[in-house]
Amino acid sequence: MKYPFWLFLTIFRTRITKNMKRSILLPLMLLIPLHTFAHAETGLGEGFSSGFLHPITGLDHMVAMLAVGLWGSILGGQALWILPVTFPIVMAIGGAMGIAGFPLPGVETAIALSGVVLGVMVAIKAQPPHWLAYGLVGLFAVFHGHAHGTELPAASSPLAYGLGFILATGLMHIAGILIGLLHEKPGLKWVVTAAGVFIAFTGLFFLFG
Amino acid sequence: MRTVALHIVNTELGHFYAGIFHVLLSPDHLLPLAALGIIMGFQEKTTARHMLLTAVIAGLAGGLYGRQLDNQAWLAYINFSSFVVLGALAAYGKTIKPPIALSLSALFAGSQSMLHMAGLPSDLSWEIFLSGVLLGLASVAAVISAIALSLPSKWIRLALRIYGSWVAALGLLMMALTGK
Numbered sequence: 001m002k003y004p005f006w007l008f009l010t011i012f013r014t015r016i017t018k019n020m021k022r023s024i025l026l027p028l029m030l031l032i033p034l035h036t037f038a039h040a041e042t043g044l045g046e047g048f049s050s051g052f053l054h055p056i057t058g059l060d061h062m063v064a065m066l067a068v069g070l071w072g073s074i075l076g077g078q079a080l081w082i083l084p085v086t087f088p089i090v091m092a093i094g095g096a097m098g099i100a101g102f103p104l105p106g107v108e109t110a111i112a113l114s115g116v117v118l119g120v121m122v123a124i125k126a127q128p129p130h131w132l133a134y135g136l137v138g139l140f141a142v143f144h145g146h147a148h149g150t151e152l153p154a155a156s157s158p159l160a161y162g163l164g165f166i167l168a169t170g171l172m173h174i175a176g177i178l179i180g181l182l183h184e185k186p187g188l189k190w191v192v193t194a195a196g197v198f199i200a201f202t203g204l205f206f207l208f209g
Numbered sequence: 210m211r212t213v214a215l216h217i218v219n220t221e222l223g224h225f226y227a228g229i230f231h232v233l234l235s236p237d238h239l240l241p242l243a244a245l246g247i248i249m250g251f252q253e254k255t256t257a258r259h260m261l262l263t264a265v266i267a268g269l270a271g272g273l274y275g276r277q278l279d280n281q282a283w284l285a286y287i288n289f290s291s292f293v294v295l296g297a298l299a300a301y302g303k304t305i306k307p308p309i310a311l312s313l314s315a316l317f318a319g320s321q322s323m324l325h326m327a328g329l330p331s332d333l334s335w336e337i338f339l340s341g342v343l344l345g346l347a348s349v350a351a352v353i354s355a356i357a358l359s360l361p362s363k364w365i366r367l368a369l370r371i372y373g374s375w376v377a378a379l380g381l382l383m384m385a386l387t388g389k
Contacts, residue, residue: 084367085367085371088371088375088377089374096381096385152386159236159383160236163236
């Protein structure tokens, strides 16, 4: 997926300090899919790259993972470490269900809905009880994992594929957390709100599009 | 008269390197081993040292036993269950009781060596290969635990715990795939 050049120009044109530019650029760089295919991968390489690209090239997955990181930053406290530490494990439970062929109805709908719900939570900077937040995120993690898990057995190297998509998911969480930390900066709270709105609309697009 | 082999990797010492790199270049062995190193790094220094020593001794015992085994499916299951257990404990990020830590180290190292040695080709010198495996195992565990011990920053600690959760998640997926 390629991002329009104007998006980068917009970021540079906003009046922010040099230090803040760097702090925004680093997490944003994690979002740029790298299309350098100098070496045709096979085996481990192919499995890893296809697993890594699966959550990134799927916009419905990507926005939800960013939203998890963003919301974790907003919730703060223990959520800042609980979500990135437990999310992969809960997602893997869903993945194991997908591998085992355990049917889960409405996976794609739930994935789209996760974008809407989490996007709204981020946009309004919701602060529900943490147990509720974890439950909601955990529920969506199962569906995301199920979607990834159904493709894992077909991968040329399942271990590398699994490592790839777990790593990509984790990196997107980290990117979300770093962007989410901007909500504490007086002039940059709008970035987090705008991200939440974008995520929610993306979820709506997948839900009804 | 035996000729002098200038490049001894073509002779017996090649099996030693094969042992080391079998540990270093196989993600299915390296990932849980790094998780063990992280767990060691989260313990007291004395416990960490004892865990390393226990791992080497148990690795030797497991390797000697593993020589008698062929490549069997249940061995892969043991390997991936170590992903889950070690990854989960690394994600937990706290100290555990020394007897449990030492048992964990012994069980893991023993099972890993068993896996390395099972189904070894007959033309490979098993003694030299096993010594390479043990050195690779001890080196990785020692380096990773040193990193975890020496960098007390809460963000580094969080990153190591996140790594543990990734390993546990991967283990769950691979166990499901192996059991399918």
